[in-house]
Amino acid sequence: MWDGIIIGGGLAGLTAGIRAAERGKQILIISEGAGSLTYSSGALDFGDVGQLLSHEDHPYALLGETVVHAGMEWFQNLFPDYRGSWSEFQEILTPLGAPRKAGIVPRSHNTEPLKNAKVIILMAPYGLKDFFPEIIKTNLLKAYPQCEVEIFPFRTGTFESWHTIGKPVTGMDYTKYWQSQPGVSELKRLLDSLPQTSGETVILFPGLAAAFCEPLKEVLAGTPFPVIEMTSFPPSACGHNLYSALKQKFKSLGGELLTGTGVQSIESHNKVCSRAIVRSKGRPTAFSADSFILATGGIFGGGIEATADTAQETVLGLPLYVPAQWTNSEFLGEQPYARIGIEADRELRPVGPGGKEVLFKNLRVIGRMLAHWDPWTETCGGGVSLATGWFAGNQL
Numbered sequence: 001m002w003d004g005i006i007i008g009g010g011l012a013g014l015t016a017g018i019r020a021a022e023r024g025k026q027i028l029i030i031s032e033g034a035g036s037l038t039y040s041s042g043a044l045d046f047g048d049v050g051q052l053l054s055h056e057d058h059p060y061a062l063l064g065e066t067v068v069h070a071g072m073e074w075f076q077n078l079f080p081d082y083r084g085s086w087s088e089f090q091e092i093l094t095p096l097g098a099p100r101k102a103g104i105v106p107r108s109h110n111t112e113p114l115k116n117a118k119v120i121i122l123m124a125p126y127g128l129k130d131f132f133p134e135i136i137k138t139n140l141l142k143a144y145p146q147c148e149v150e151i152f153p154f155r156t157g158t159f160e161s162w163h164t165i166g167k168p169v170t171g172m173d174y175t176k177y178w179q180s181q182p183g184v185s186e187l188k189r190l191l192d193s194l195p196q197t198s199g200e201t202v203i204l205f206p207g208l209a210a211a212f213c214e215p216l217k218e219v220l221a222g223t224p225f226p227v228i229e230m231t232s233f234p235p236s237a238c239g240h241n242l243y244s245a246l247k248q249k250f251k252s253l254g255g256e257l258l259t260g261t262g263v264q265s266i267e268s269h270n271k272v273c274s275r276a277i278v279r280s281k282g283r284p285t286a287f288s289a290d291s292f293i294l295a296t297g298g299i300f301g302g303g304i305e306a307t308a309d310t311a312q313e314t315v316l317g318l319p320l321y322v323p324a325q326w327t328n329s330e331f332l333g334e335q336p337y338a339r340i341g342i343e344a345d346r347e348l349r350p351v352g353p354g355g356k357e358v359l360f361k362n363l364r365v366i367g368r369m370l371a372h373w374d375p376w377t378e379t380c381g382g383g384v385s386l387a388t389g390w391f392a393g394n395q396l
């Protein structure tokens, strides 16, 4: 019998799993796929926490400021390759070179050195897909008008055969190469070959994903100028690396991860969940636990199935909050369907319509499965998953 079973191994589920395993609990995570972290920038956005706390149904308001803050601090202690501050946003560059605010970011993404730079050298790997140096240069000149921006095109031998046959090289391909032994050596040679400049020059590099990669971090630490990384379009190597680091941490703490298979249903009696039934090619398998966490990722993760006019929670058939009108025709406006999810009490247990009745005593709902928040307009995707995951992992 497990102390806890977590259904869904995205950011929220892995956070809960690590926190519970740290506390000595025996945890099983069952996850069908990798989750949306692999598409995200790798930065964790918290949004305007003070303002979101005032929306009474928002997950931040259910938990309270102390818990949200504690989740953020816990993450940074867990992964010192990331940095953030409760009192101010970090700034990172979008894939098009425009600065944007974020909550916790990989250290190598922080744009601080750009504020005093005189020259920015934008490294432009040949054939990199979805990389637009001229647009990036224009945006950099707008954001840092005191700087000159020089584009530095280069090519590596590794992808020559790809270029010959017209095969596109994605950011993930480049990252994989930079993280290999030959890639690290070539990167060092490349950075050493740049003109030796004063401390006022900053190098911008797309697609390195140095966090969690010791040899790359060593190369970057040895340069005479700061090297800043840019985020990339999905799928993102940085998000992918964070996902791998979370999985590794969970397993190193003794957690068990079952991937590639989904939970079909949960058996329960008198409002107490007892066994998760897993889909398998043969007969279904049942796993028993004292407590359960539902972290199946909402519409994007597969935890909610939606058609044009219906939405259904896929494991337990839990009732969902569904706004009267789902969509908004305004371009880039808030889309009400983003708030579809399960309503919960302050313990994150699912509640019935009206919010009074707790539906299952030993089940908590976290991350994108919760109702009443919107990661796009509130920019709090990472923050809500982290805070709710940390809280639920503490309760198991």
Ligand SMILES: Cc1cc2nc3c(=O)[nH]c(=O)nc-3n(C[C@H](O)[C@H](O)[C@H](O)COP(=O)(O)OP(=O)(O)OC[C@H]3O[C@@H](n4cnc5c(N)ncnc54)[C@H](O)[C@@H]3O)c2cc1C
Pocket: 007, 008, 009, 010, 011, 012, 013, 030, 031, 032, 033, 034, 035, 036, 037, 039, 040, 041, 042, 043, 044, 045, 046, 234, 261, 262, 263, 264, 295, 296, 297, 298, 300, 301, 302, 303, 314, 315, 366, 367, 368, 369, 375, 379, 380, 381, 382, 383, 385
């Ligand atoms: C393209 C994109 C870009 C983003 N960019 C950012 C960003 O820059 N900053 C930021 O803070 N946030 C960003 N977000 C939002 C953020 O990534 C999510 O809010 C957060 O990762 C959600 O985590 P989650 O664990 O709730 O869900 P998910 O990551 O979706 O994980 C859910 C998991 O549950 C699994 N699952 C589903 N059903 C079952 C089942 N029946 N049995 C077992 N497993 C199941 C899924 O396979 C998946 O692994 C982005 C999201 C997307 C989609």
